[in-house]
Amino acid sequence: MPTREELAVTVRTVISDVLGTDPADVREHTNLMEDCGIDSLELMEIGARLERVLRLRIEPDDLTRARDVGHAIDLLRLRLDRPV
Template identity: 75%
Template sequence: MPTREELALTVRTVISDVLGTEPDEVHERTSLLDDYGIDSLELMEIGARLERTLKVRIELQDLTAAQNVGHAIDLLQSRLAVPQ
């Protein structure tokens, strides 16, 4: 299982790839909706890429429930800790 720092880098990189930004522009407190106006297709693309990269199942409601990037990282970390 990756460390939280490794997971955070992966999440920030995937988000920045989908949104066309730099990973260092995406922070723990970044709200994808408020800060980037992300739409459902972009959110689904982020989820699909994270599933492939992390080899974990991510429910759409988990992604939509995440209030910011840090919350999404915490959610993914707890998902990775549970055997699939």
């Protein structure tokens, strides 16, 4: 299982790939909806890519209920600790 830091790098990289930004621009406190203007299709793409990379089933609520990138990382970490 990846460390939280490794998971954070993965999540930031996937988000930046989908949004076409630099991973350094995606921080723990970044709110994808408010700060990046992400739409539902982009969020679904992020979820699908994370599922492939992490080999983990991600429920849509796992990403939509996240307040910011850091919260999404924590939610995914919990999912990795207790796979469904």
